[in-house]
Amino acid sequence: MIYEEEIDINYLEQPTIFDKLLEPVQAFVEGQAQELPQPHRPTYPYLMFFRTLICYFVSDLPSLKLFINTQLNQGLLPDTLKLIPVPYNTFRDAFERYSPHLFRTVFEHLVTTLPLRQLPELAIFGTLYCIDGSLFPVLNSMVWAAYTSHSQALRLHMCFELNRMIPVDFLVGSGKSSERHALRAMLVDGVTYIADRGYMCFHLFHEIAEAKSYFVFRVKRNLVYETIKTLTLDLPPAVQRLFYDVTDEWIRCPNDPHGGMYRLVRFRVAAESYYIMTNRFELSTFQVMMLYAYRWQVELLFRFLKRTMNGLHLIKNTNRGVTIQFYTLMITALLELHLKQQIVTQYDEDHDEISIENDTRSESDFSNSETRLSDTGQFFKIIGDKLNRYWKVGIHWLTALRSLLGRPFNKRSIEILGST
Numbered sequence: 001m002i003y004e005e006e007i008d009i010n011y012l013e014q015p016t017i018f019d020k021l022l023e024p025v026q027a028f029v030e031g032q033a034q035e036l037p038q039p040h041r042p043t044y045p046y047l048m049f050f051r052t053l054i055c056y057f058v059s060d061l062p063s064l065k066l067f068i069n070t071q072l073n074q075g076l077l078p079d080t081l082k083l084i085p086v087p088y089n090t091f092r093d094a095f096e097r098y099s100p101h102l103f104r105t106v107f108e109h110l111v112t113t114l115p116l117r118q119l120p121e122l123a124i125f126g127t128l129y130c131i132d133g134s135l136f137p138v139l140n141s142m143v144w145a146a147y148t149s150h151s152q153a154l155r156l157h158m159c160f161e162l163n164r165m166i167p168v169d170f171l172v173g174s175g176k177s178s179e180r181h182a183l184r185a186m187l188v189d190g191v192t193y194i195a196d197r198g199y200m201c202f203h204l205f206h207e208i209a210e211a212k213s214y215f216v217f218r219v220k221r222n223l224v225y226e227t228i229k230t231l232t233l234d235l236p237p238a239v240q241r242l243f244y245d246v247t248d249e250w251i252r253c254p255n256d257p258h259g260g261m262y263r264l265v266r267f268r269v270a271a272e273s274y275y276i277m278t279n280r281f282e283l284s285t286f287q288v289m290m291l292y293a294y295r296w297q298v299e300l301l302f303r304f305l306k307r308t309m310n311g312l313h314l315i316k317n318t319n320r321g322v323t324i325q326f327y328t329l330m331i332t333a334l335l336e337l338h339l340k341q342q343i344v345t346q347y348d349e350d351h352d353e354i355s356i357e358n359d360t361r362s363e364s365d366f367s368n369s370e371t372r373l374s375d376t377g378q379f380f381k382i383i384g385d386k387l388n389r390y391w392k393v394g395i396h397w398l399t400a401l402r403s404l405l406g407r408p409f410n411k412r413s414i415e416i417l418g419s420t
Helices: 017-035 046-059 064-072 088-097 100-113 179-186 202-210 285-293 296-308 319-350 369-374 376-391 395-404 411-418
Strands: 127-137 153-161 166-174 191-195 214-219 226-230 244-252 261-269 272-278
Touching: 017 046, 017 100, 017 319, 017 395, 046 064, 046 088, 046 100, 046 319, 046 395, 064 088, 088 319, 100 319, 127 179, 127 296, 153 179, 153 296, 166 179, 166 319, 179 202, 191 285, 202 214, 214 285, 244 285, 261 285, 272 285, 296 319, 319 376, 319 395, 319 411, 395 411
Parallel strands: 127 191, 191 214
Antiparallel strands: 127 153, 153 166, 214 272, 226 244, 244 261, 261 272
């Protein structure tokens, strides 16, 4: 039996890479553990449960059972990780013992306190959230995740911030859960929400406006509307050959019970037509199109969670257990991103390299719309280079991290991870 007072995580004088990974949350989680009511005979303490879960999601093993029964309990993990062996069933029981709220609080702490890089090129548009939902197949016995008459699935509703390229909120629902209702539950003021056609709803548009927020949504082509004013197209010459039949109008929809006035940007790319509706009237035509195009980043996050982080493999079949799993996945992703940005920055400084931000136009160069639109190719090149350098957590970098997890965090580890 393991008792809380027996857990003493003494760090080396030189912390390991795992210690460095957990550094942004270690003190916070320790504080949570101290505030928990102490049961008479605790079987598995929260602090160790949290650390072991993070290690599992970093390890990329195909199942939790394999990780616990082989890596942890057979002594295959480095002693420097300071993880305690535990029976597999005892570890699984901890999903029911500890509340998902504990993990949500850790996630929110990271979202609000982590000093993550931001894309200054997007700052002029304010805070940008991409909204979407994605299905995760589950066992047919998970009746709470109802989807079709022949299969079950859960839907992960994601709120993804473009400015820092991170998840900032999410909800776990059944496969039938409403994406619009999920957005209502996550709605905050002062944000521009970017979404696809499934979120089209005049009542939702009204609620977003009432919350003093904004939207850039793709809508269906059969939209019924009346043109109030035709706007002058504002497209940089570099992209005009990519888009066809571009129009920009202020409109009203006769079937809108709230009588709102909106902006509709229509265009065609190859054989696909796009209708983008927004209440951001001050943006240029191209800016509206560009913001919608960046919605694809939330799709990349879903792919990262499912494939790279093995999120398709569910540890528990209960809503409670699944929610803890997804919070831990998000926490791990944020910690990995923060560690990578720290290491890349240190690596560049050690090698006297000119950073991308100093090698290209400064943030102030992009505060002017005319400058930004006149050099569209440069704009996208800067963002693309930065995403690859500072935000892309690739499989090769993660493989190096897993191999070095128990090693000291020193100049050599920075060399390896910074050049990967």
